[in-house]
Amino acid sequence: MTTSPTPGYRRGRRVSGQMTPSLTAYFKRATAAERAGDAARALGLHQRIPMFTGGRNVGILRALIQAGEDLPPWVWARWTCYQVLRAEELGGERALHRRVLDHVLHAIHDDLLSDCYEDGGDPVRVIARVAGDSWAFHQVLTYELGGLDLFLDTVATGRLAEHADLTRRWASTPLGGYRVGESLPGGRLEVYDAATADHIEVLDLGARSGAGEHGWVLGRLVPSALDDDAPPMFDIAPLAVPERVAREVAAVEGLARWAPVTAALEEGRMCQADLLREDYEILTDVPGLDLLRFGTPPRDLDRVMLQLRSGRDEVLHAAHRILRRARDGDLTELDAPYVAAAILHPGAVEEVRRTLVRSGDAAIWQRWAARTSEPAARLLGALAKECRDAA
Secondary structure: OOOOOOOOHHHOOOOOOOOOHHHHHHHHHHHHHHHOOOHHHHHHHHOOOHHHOOOHHHHHHHHHHHHOOOOOHHHHHHHHHHHHHHOOOOOOOOHHHHHHHHHHHHHOOHHHHHHHHHOOOOHHHHHHHHHHHEHHHHHHHHHHOOHHHHHHHHOOOHHHHHOHHHHHHHHOOOOEEEEEEEEEOOOEEEEEEOOOOOEEEEEOOOHHHHOOOOOEEEEOEEEOOOOOOOOEEEOOOOEEOOHHHHHHHHOOOHHHHHHHHHHHHHOOOOOHHHHEOOOOOOOOOOOHHHHHHHOOOHHHHHHHHHHHHOOOOHHHHHHHHHHHHHHHOOOOHHHHHHHHHHHHOOOHHHHHHHHOOOOOOHHHHHHHHHHOOOOHHHHHHHHHHHHHHHO
16 A cells, blocks of 8 residues: 655655554554545544645545535545555555556656656655556556456455445446537536547536646546436546547557557657646546636735645635635636535635625525535535525
């Protein structure tokens, strides 16, 4: 299981210390709780370990707890996919992780290692960064080389196992090339499938925010529920790519779908940094840094970014500004994915209850709830109820 902090703003505070037998026991129990789908127990145990009080995983656990117990099926599937990345023992003696990581390092991120050796750096840091932040590593491990099926067969228990039927349907979904279109009323997003030339309405979790200027992406459209009438969705926020790459990926099958990506890297049409992400979001497709940019006045962005790197939770402050603008009528319906991402950010609900709940605002929050999907809709609806109670 990966314990190294990942680069970037989600790294969290590092605390020196050594894993004692008692701390190791807490760690094993926390891991078991995560794999059983018990976020609250996992967080409580992680917080007893000084080395794991912050960072990406704790942020994900906090967000899941804030979202509540009654999570939509796709959240359980996404959380399962995320845990595949942390279960380094898959295949025995970390065999699968090592094999995939070695392949992706040399096929996708070879320049990172070359630069590291030339600069006299530590290759372990490069390996940790690729394991933590590479979209390609996450996708190949989870899908092409069977990590998700193996996790479900050998590791998942509890509520993760209970939702395995949907997650297994994700495991067989191929990588595709798409163009992300406009957000539509009713929490839907228009997506063009380059393989079939079909226009599809998918669940709008904010994929538009990271789709680039022209909207071409790589991703997997998976079912959001077992109900055949449920809209599809991206398995995780898709990757922005040039149109040519998206169309070439859509035209081939299997592992060959990665050949256009490696060709684009070799020819300079893409750079390796394009495949590295500091964020990993489960409840939204809006990365935390995009939420920060959307919720920060341009004149303040450089200052706020510096404060973020120094350890301040500026994303929470940006989420609060977005929700205040939503309450004050300064956002449009098509901004709903940002409002949803804002209320889902860890700590946002408590902050909004403290400062933005006023009698007379119930209709405002109820309208935003109707424009978003679960679990954001439920949190926004709860704010509406609190406003009614305060009247």
